[in-house]
Amino acid sequence: xxxxxxxxxxxxxxxxxxxxxxxxxxxxxAMEVVLGxxxxxxxxxxxxxxxxxxxxxxxxxxxxxxxxLKCVEYSHSNLSPDAQKLLLCLAPFSSFIxxxxxxxxxxxxxxxxxxxxxxxxxxxxxxxxxxxxxxLSPMLLGDPPQTEEHLLTIQPVFxxxxxxxxxxxxxxxxxxxxxxxxNHYIEGGNYYMSLLQSKEVNKRQFGIFFCRLEYExxxxxxxxxxxxxxxxxxxxxxYKYLVIINDYRSCLNIDKFVCEKVEQYSQDFKETNLxxxxxxxxxxxxxxxxxxKQESVAKEAxxxxxKLLESLKNVEEAEKQSILARTYHQLGIIAEDTREWKTAxxxxxQALSIKIEYDxxxxxxxxxxxxxxxxxxLREWEEAINxxxQALSICEDYGxxxxxxxxxxxxxxxxxxLRNWKEAINxxxQALSICEDYGxxxxxxxxxxxxxxVAQELxxxxxxxxxxxQALSINIEYSxxxxxxxxxxxxxxVAQELxEWDEARNxxxQALSICIxxxxxxxxxxxxxxxxxxxxxxxxWDQAQTYYQKALSIYIxxxxxYEKAKTYFxxxxxxxxxxxxxxxxxxxxxxxxxxxxxxxxxxxxxCLPNIKRFYxxxxxxxxxxxxxxxxxxxxxxxxxxxxNG
Numbered sequence: 232x233x234x235x236x237x238x239x240x241x242x243x244x245x246x247x248x249x250x251x252x253x254x255x256x257x258x259x260x261a262m263e264v265v266l267g268x269x270x271x272x273x274x275x276x277x278x279x280x281x282x283x284x285x286x287x288x289x290x291x292x293x294x295x296x297x298x299x300l301k302c303v304e305y306s307h308s309n310l311s312p313d314a315q316k317l318l319l320c321l322a323p324f325s326s327f328i329x330x331x332x333x334x335x336x337x338x339x340x341x342x343x344x345x346x347x348x349x350x351x352x353x354x355x356x357x358x359x360x361x362x363x364x365x366x367l368s369p370m371l372l373g374d375p376p377q378t379e380e381h382l383l384t385i386q387p388v389f390x391x392x393x394x395x396x397x398x399x400x401x402x403x404x405x406x407x408x409x410x411x412x413x414n415h416y417i418e419g420g421n422y423y424m425s426l427l428q429s430k431e432v433n434k435r436q437f438g439i440f441f442c443r444l445e446y447e448x449x450x451x452x453x454x455x456x457x458x459x460x461x462x463x464x465x466x467x468x469x470y471k472y473l474v475i476i477n478d479y480r481s482c483l484n485i486d487k488f489v490c491e492k493v494e495q496y497s498q499d500f501k502e503t504n505l506x507x508x509x510x511x512x513x514x515x516x517x518x519x520x521x522x523x524k525q526e527s528v529a530k531e532a533x534x535x536x537x538k539l540l541e542s543l544k545n546v547e548e549a550e551k552q553s554i555l556a557r558t559y560h561q562l563g564i565i566a567e568d569t570r571e572w573k574t575a576x577x578x579x580x581q582a583l584s585i586k587i588e589y590d591x592x593x594x595x596x597x598x599x600x601x602x603x604x605x606x607x608x609l610r611e612w613e614e615a616i617n618x619x620x621q622a623l624s625i626c627e628d629y630g631x632x633x634x635x636x637x638x639x640x641x642x643x644x645x646x647x648x649l650r651n652w653k654e655a656i657n658x659x660x661q662a663l664s665i666c667e668d669y670g671x672x673x674x675x676x677x678x679x680x681x682x683x684x685v686a687q688e689l690x691x692x693x694x695x696x697x698x699x700x701q702a703l704s705i706n707i708e709y710s711x712x713x714x715x716x717x718x719x720x721x722x723x724x725v726a727q728e729l730x731e732w733d734e735a736r737n738x739x740x741q742a743l744s745i746c747i748x749x750x751x752x753x754x755x756x757x758x759x760x761x762x763x764x765x766x767x768x769x770x771x772w773d774q775a776q777t778y779y780q781k782a783l784s785i786y787i788x789x790x791x792x793y794e795k796a797k798t799y800f801x802x803x804x805x806x807x808x809x810x811x812x813x814x815x816x817x818x819x820x821x822x823x824x825x826x827x828x829x830x831x832x833x834x835x836x837x838c839l840p841n842i843k844r845f846y847x848x849x850x851x852x853x854x855x856x857x858x859x860x861x862x863x864x865x866x867x868x869x870x871x872x873x874x875n876g
Contacts, residue, residue, distance in 0.1 A: 309364050313350055314357035322393035323412035325447035328383040340411040345404040409455050416452030420468040427471045432670035442472035457492040470515055477709050479522040486516035507550040510539050526565050533558050549589050556585035560598055570789055576605045596625035600638055615645055636665035640678055655685050676705035680718055695725050716745035720758050727765055756785035760798055772809050796825035820857045827861050843873045
């Protein structure tokens with residue numbers, strides 16, 4: 232509080248300073264406000280002033296609050312009358328003031344009648360006085376900390392104190408002060424929004440920094456807008472900020488709040504003033520339900536958007552269709568997440584049809600991208616590549632390098648599925664490079680995860696572990712617990728290949744725990760399968776069979792025929808190991824049937840040699856007949872193939 236070391240030691244030696252500290256009772260808030268006055272007053276002068284104000288911080292909670300306000304009152308009373316009057320204009324601010332834009336705030340206030348005669352030319356001096364008396368404080372930033380004079384924190388009780396003073400003014404002045412504050416933050420919110428939407432990393436980080444500091448001020452201004460049935464531009468800024476920092480729960484709470492308020496607006500006002508903006512909060516609320524994995528609630532929310540669009544009159548049809556296309560697209564994502572591939576495809580095609588009809592070429596890219604994902608899930612590789620290349624082409628035409636990252640990533644996944652390892656690595660590296668250039672650390676996690684999977688397939692196990700740990704570190708940093716599950720799962724696979732059994736089991740159990748926590752039943756199947764593989768490696772046959780049956784049950788429940796193949800194959804291995812040859816034969820043939828059906832050359836390359844070996848050991852001719860039927864060959868052709876090396 233006192234920069235001069237000699238003066239600081241002198242004050243600490245003063246008996247009145249000790250008495251002052253006892254009076255403040257170690258209460259941080261009161262100490263922060265009052266001790267700031269030591270720069271200009273002696274401990275005795277401050278002590279006398281507080282005693283006259285009857286400050287007692289040893290009192291009960293209610294009286295303690297009153298005493299803290301008296302501490303603030305004491306500092307406030309030391310300000311000049313003009314400063315006291317001008318600082319009332321800071322009453323709407325909550326905890327932070329960006330000093331450099333105060334002139335903009337003044338301009339908004341000067342447009343309003345009650346403030347036209349305020350001596351705003353002295354406002355900067357009044358703020359300096361408030362800093363001097365400990366009511367405002369410059370922030371300390373950096374390492375080592377440096378004072379930032381243009382970034383001011385407000386002592387927590389000071390806004391409340393100012394509001395009690397403002398409440399003593401006439402109603403017109405109170406309302407007008409809110410109006411000026413609201414208008415100031417509509418402009419400020421638009422500016423911050425432009426920063427958050429910037430493709431330049433530094434600008435985006437600048438926007439995030441200021442939205443964090445200004446959050447309460449922006450929210451207060453939004454409340455004023457909603458109370459006055461005004462426009463909701465500030466909401467868009469807060470929404471964008473919370474989505475960028477992945478705070479979807481807070482974002483959903485604001486969505487709900489805004490939707491509730493907008494529903495109370497008159498229909499006429501919504502149509503003539505808000506227009507399509509009256510629908511946006513409902514659409515974004517649905518988005519956040521989806522981000523929080525609440526698919527069924529999200530679906531209901533999107534269907535509500537469709538109904539609201541149908542009821543909205545006097546709005547450009549192109550605007551309505553644009554939101555409708557986005558809504559169909561999101562419904563496609565829900566169907567995709569719940570593995571309803573054909574339903575997802577239908578929704579995406581509806582979205583694409585609208586976008587093509589209204590010549591919205593740029594937004595077609597994301598729908599082509601998701602149609603690529605569906606084709607990929609259906610193992611229609613050429614179609615998937617075609618969709619992804621259309622998405623890339625549009626991004627290229629519009630100079631949208633950032634959006635190309637996710638498509639390169641998925642092209643990498645297709646190459647990985649086709650076991651084209653070099654091509655997969657190349658695509659993943661392109662995706663990673665773009666994310667690094669744009670400072671998108673969060674999106675790098677999934678690409679590190681897939682680079683790890685490729686390294687794993689190429690038997691670079693240490694490199695695989697390193698990539699997985701990088702992915703895990705990012706997901707932990709961003710509190711993305713759900714995404715951690717898949718990485719724990721694959722760390723388990725790597726540990727298993729390194730024959731670190733206990734570590735592998737621990738990773739699988741962590742993955743399983745998260746999937747159960749989030750209700751992701753399908754992903755549980757993957758981990759049950761690998762717990763089965765682990766038990767099989769340890770020759771724990773009963774446990775292996777139990778895990779495989781759990782996985783199989785889930786695949787059957789979800790109608791995922793392809794994934795069943797590898798589990799049938801491993802159940803066959805367990806049955807063979809326990810000398811249940813009839814079961815082994817049936818499981819092997821069920822696996823083969825699925826690999827043939829999906830034209831999975833890699834699966835066939837593992838399954839067929841195993842069946843050949845099994846036939847050679849059993850000489851069971853029914854195996855030849857079944858294989859011949861599946862491969863569309865004669866029994867003799869299969870026999871010859873199986874009997875020859």
